[in-house]
Amino acid sequence: MLDINFIRAHRERVEDAIRNKGYADEIDLDHILQLDDERRNLSGKADELRRERNQIAGQMKNGKPEPALIERGKAIKQELAKLEGMLAEIETSYIKELKAVPNVYEDDVPVGLSEDENQVDEVVGEKPVFDFTPKNHYEIGLQRDWIDKERAAKVTGARFAYIKGDMVKLQMAVINFVMNSLTNEAIVAEIIKKHHLTGLSTKPFVTVLPPLMLRTEMYDAMDRLEPREDRYKIEGEELWLQGSAEHVLGSMHSGEIFDEAELPIRYLGYATSFRQEAGTYGKDMEGIIRMHQFDKLEMESFTTKETSRQEHELFVAIQRWLVEQLGLPYRVIKKCTYDIGKPDARGIDIEVWLPGQGKYRETHTADYMTDYQSRRLNTRVRRADGTLELVHTNDATAFALGRIMIAIIENYQQADGSIRIPEALRKYLDGKESL
């Protein structure tokens, strides 16, 4: 959620965000500001009544109850109830409308109302050359008996799979590789140095196995509950399956106040994520590109406002480093205003080359939220000078395991269906060179 005072002071930027993120039809800023005025006005009147009420209560304390005061008290009570009723009504629509206003975006975010306006920022790595016709991951998965969607269809329906055999070991190897790398301060420091992110802390990540569910209230405060059709709700509970570890990591410090010295706080979460994939019927049906359930390693951090933009760049730098360590060709996409999320001030995707599909596919995303999420989560920091302010949040994929295994399998395939193992993963697979 944005600060109403920010909206008033930066009206144009907010209007740009509303228009360029595609919310023009849904949001009426004038109305929100008008509601805010009414709200302040009523709240002032209510405060005045309460003041009188408290004063009367104070007078009553020492003497015997005076009929006149009691009468006045009763009148105040009635009047206040009326005012509070009106106030609650206004407040409800005010908050509802204010919540709907998207975050403003950074200057370098391309403006555009469709994902066609996303910009390819950089293309890195050599696409592999094969002396045979490369297969897609599903063909290889079937050949090697690594992926079983037939039985999954029987048990759970479409968009589920049993992953088996060496492919499971491959996933475990990727997990171990990432966990070991990002908890290593030297590696974080090296990436910071390489990308000239001077001034950023080299603090390594803390690994987390988070809960896979979260309450409606927290999900909503994260501003990731919508669209609900894409979420799984637990029947009879105010609980949802998370669609990304970010949802449970970002909300874990809700209502807390950090000391400035504790920041940055960096988490590396590993969790299975769940998505209904509403509105994608018939899309990406081959293999395991788009599943209802997939495992993911996710980065999340809490920082001060001065370092949050660089932290976002660090997250992208880490993503690139991870992809490069696996020797995968990729490109960096600067997402346009339409494609970054409602709470996001900037968003970068990384797309890895998939020879089996003959195209780049999104494997990573990095979101920079400024204080948009923390305002409703009420996650704050006490600065060295004693003042309180909202923290800034960042999240980013380390690896979406399903998609990164697709990338490894397709890029490292050999004519006989075996897979060469990227150097960086070998030590986690008994030193083997292929699977």
Next chain:
RNA sequence: GGAAGCGUGGCCGAGUGGUUGAAGGCGCACGACUCGAAAUCGUGUAUGCAGAAAUGUAUCGGAGGUUCGAAUCCUCUCGCUUCCGCCA
């Protein structure tokens, strides 16, 4: 799932209807004392909203109710603890 108890400030803890945003202690900050420190003493030390400020107002897990007046009484709800049941 059943039963009981409990949820107060950074922490501990008092407070069962009337200036209680809340005693006391710990912690922390500043000051005094000291060559310096410890000890001691003094002062200060929650957050939101409105306001330039003075100040006002709200907040004692959350929501609602009773009352002229609620941290205190009632209802619901969330969380924690203990016992029983079940269980990876």
